[in-house]
Every structure is written in structure tokens, then in C-alpha cells.
Amino acid sequence: MALLERVSTLVRANLNDLIDKAEHPEKMIKQIILDMHNQLLQVKTQVAIAIADQHLLEQKQKDNEAKVADWMRKAELAVGKRQDDLARAALQRSESYRELSEGFTQQIVDQKAQVENLKTALRQLEQKLAEAQGKADLLVAQHRRARAVRKASEARMAGGNGGSTATFERMQHKVAQEEAVSHANSQLAAEEIEGRLAELEKQDRIERLLAELKAKRGV
Numbered sequence: 001m002a003l004l005e006r007v008s009t010l011v012r013a014n015l016n017d018l019i020d021k022a023e024h025p026e027k028m029i030k031q032i033i034l035d036m037h038n039q040l041l042q043v044k045t046q047v048a049i050a051i052a053d054q055h056l057l058e059q060k061q062k063d064n065e066a067k068v069a070d071w072m073r074k075a076e077l078a079v080g081k082r083q084d085d086l087a088r089a090a091l092q093r094s095e096s097y098r099e100l101s102e103g104f105t106q107q108i109v110d111q112k113a114q115v116e117n118l119k120t121a122l123r124q125l126e127q128k129l130a131e132a133q134g135k136a137d138l139l140v141a142q143h144r145r146a147r148a149v150r151k152a153s154e155a156r157m158a159g160g161n162g163g164s165t166a167t168f169e170r171m172q173h174k175v176a177q178e179e180a181v182s183h184a185n186s187q188l189a190a191e192e193i194e195g196r197l198a199e200l201e202k203q204d205r206i207e208r209l210l211a212e213l214k215a216k217r218g219v
Helices: 002-012 016-023 026-080 085-161 161-215
Strands: none
Touching: 026 085
């Protein structure tokens, strides 16, 4: 059921990881505790409903068992009076109630399993909630200290020459990159000229060979 899935997700959640990834840790832990409280109330309600349903199924089973016995008694009475038709009819009714009773037996087994699952989820959620409440103040204090240390480190870096050095290195890299691009363009242009000249020489050589062939053939 969806409620058990939500509870399972909350129980498996790692509080430290959730808060580490949160943009606002204090808000995150308050929200987690609130969600757990809400789910806890829902699970308690479902446990009560499931137990009530179990008692109702058990009562229905008892009622059907009583009807089985009652119709069996009527069948015996009919047999004693040599009323076989009535005996058969009574036995049919008795068997119908027996089948219903067996059906309720299986439903009771399933319902008991559901009750136990809900009780287990309730205990786990209560334990997780106690853990979250116990860690709340500690975790919030830890993240406040971490935030203060980070801001102090950023302030020291901004006050030093770290920013200027980084800017200078970026400019050096940019200049070197532009020089490399210019060199590559020059090299490409030179290769293009050499290629064109080579093509002209090739065509000239072909024309000479063609002229020689024509001369040999007297053309």
C-alpha cells in the first residue's frame, strides 16, 4: 500500500545525507520531522482500522461456524424424523456456511499479516522520528559552524591575491590560445599555397608527357 511505501522511504532516508544536500538545512530537518509526525499519525490510524477489521472478520467467522453447527443439528433432526429431503437441504446450507467460514479464515490470516506489517512500520517510524528529533539540534549546529567556516575561508581568499593570480593565469591562457590559433592559420595558409603550386607543377608535367607522346606518334 502507498502509506507503507512512504513510511519505508522515510525510514531508509539518511538524515545526514539529506541535510548535507539541502540548500537550507534547518528548514530541511524541520520538514523531515513534520513529515514523520504526519506519517506516524496516519500509520497509527491505519493500525487501529486494521485491528478493527481483523476483529470483524473473526466475529463473522464465528457466526458462520455457529450457523454450520446449527444447520448440521437441523440435518440430524431431519434424519431422525426420516425426512431425507430436509436433511439434504440442511446439509447443503451447512456446507455453504462452512465454505464461507473457510474463506474468512484465509482473510483473517491475511489481515493479521497486514496488522503486523503496519505495527512494524509504526515502530520503525517512531524510532526514526526519535532519532531525527535527537539529532535535530546537533545537525543544525554542525551546519551553522560549517557555513561560518566556509564564509571565513571565502573572505580570506577574497582578501588575498588568489583572485588576481587566477585572473592573470586566465589572461595568459587566453593569449597563448590566440597565438596558437594564429600560428595554425598561418600554417594552413602556407600549406594551401604549397598545394596549389604542387598542383600546377603536376599539370605542367602531364602536359609535357602528353606532348612527348604525341611527338612519338607523329600526331
